[in-house]
Structure formats: structure tokens, C-alpha cells
Amino acid sequence: MKLLMHICCANCSVYPVKSLSEKGISIKGLWFNPNIHPYTEYGLRLDAVRRLQKIFGIEIEYIDHYGLKDFIDKTENGGENRCRICYKIRLDETAKAAKKMGLDGFTTSLLVSPYQKFDVIIDTGREMEKKYSVLFYEEDFRPGWKKGIKLSKELGLYRQKYCGCIYSEMERYLNNQNLK
Numbered sequence: 003m004k005l006l007m008h009i010c011c012a013n014c015s016v017y018p019v020k021s022l023s024e025k026g027i028s029i030k031g032l033w034f035n036p037n038i039h040p041y042t043e044y045g046l047r048l049d050a051v052r053r054l055q056k057i058f059g060i061e062i063e064y065i066d067h068y069g070l071k072d073f074i075d076k077t078e079n080g081g082e083n084r085c086r087i088c089y090k091i092r093l094d095e096t097a098k099a100a101k102k103m104g105l106d107g108f109t110t111s112l113l114v115s116p117y118q119k120f121d122v123i124i125d126t127g128r129e130m131e132k133k134y135s136v137l138f139y140e141e142d143f144r145p146g147w148k149k150g151i152k153l154s155k156e157l158g159l160y161r162q163k164y165c166g167c168i169y170s171e172m173e174r175y176l177n178n179q180n181l182k
Contacts, residue, residue, distance in 0.1 A: 003027045005022065005030070011162060015031070017153070036067050036069025039073075073167065086126065097131065097133065110123065114143035
């Protein structure tokens with residue numbers, strides 16, 4: 003099986019890539035994250051993915067687009083459904099690319115994080131599967147979260163402190179200050 007994996011960041015990709023590769027599944031990566039803010043954070047995460055690519059020797063396609071304005075517009079300025087919309091933006095592009103590349107399916111490294119909305123990601127992946135007639139490979143990688151974190155530290159990969167969007171960054175600081 004050949005899968006296109008949407009890569010949200012290097013850290014979240016470590017465990018799913020290793021796990022799927024050990025199962026004999028061929029992985030190609032796709033970097034497309036117009037949600038990441040600020041630009042300096044976007045650059046740090048992109049550099050970490052490029053580093054992971056060299057370490058693991060995996061092929062990765064890059065859609066290097068800092069799309070903050072479009073992201074804010076599409077997510078209705080941080081509205082209640084912003085995560086669902088964000089997943090849809092990224093998984094739509096991934097499914098479309100997997101179909102175009104003639105791969106067996108697609109997945110996302112977002113499925114490893116206990117901080118993501120797992121069920122919403124699954125629903126969105128299934129929606130894109132139907133839209134593009136390409137398999138959405140769903141697996142709960144969360145049990146390997148700690149292994150991936152340990153390995154990413156050993157590899158010296160950049161470790162972000164929030165999901166990536168401007169709203170999660172704001173919430174991180176507000177929660178740290180106990181302000182709301």
C-alpha cells in the first residue's frame with residue numbers, strides 16, 4: 003500500500019511514519035499547513051520537516067504557502083468550527099494530491115496528537131475519501147504519542163508549543179496566565 007501522509011509537523015510525524023513503515027506501508031509526505039502562525043513558527047516547523055525528511059529518507063512534497071489571511075477568512079475569524087475547517091483545508095489538499103499521484107490512499111500525522119479533535123479528523127478524512135474516491139487510512143496513532151515525542155527529542159527536532167494557528171497560540175498564552 004502507498005499512502006500520502008499530510009505532515010502537520012516533524013514531531014507528530016515521527017511515530018506514524020515509523021509505525022506505518024514497519025507494517026510495510028510505503029509513505030510519501032505532504033507539507034501543507036497554511037494555518038501556522040506566525041511566519042517564524044511556520045519556518046521553524048518547515049525546517050524541522052526538511053530535517054526529518056533527510057533523517058528518515060522519505061519523499062515529501064511541499065506546498066510552501068504561508069496562507070494566514072486565507073486561513074483567518076475561511077475559519078470565520080476563529081469561529082467555533084475553526085478546527086473542523088482547518089482539517090478540511092489540509093485534508094482536502096492531501097486527498098486531491100493522493101488521487102493525482104495515483105496512490106492507494108492518504109492519512110495525516112494529526113491522528114497521533116492527543117490535543118487534536120480525533121473524531122473530527124476521522125469524519126473529515128472520510129468526507130474527503132468520498133469527494134475524491136481515494137481511501138482515507140484511519141489509524142489511532144495516539145498510543146505511540148510518547149514514543150514519538152521521545153524519538154523527536156533524541157533526533158533534536160524543533161518542538162513547538164501549540165497547535166499552530168493564531169487562535170491556539172492565543173489560547174496557550176491565556177491558559178498559561180489563567181486569563182479568559
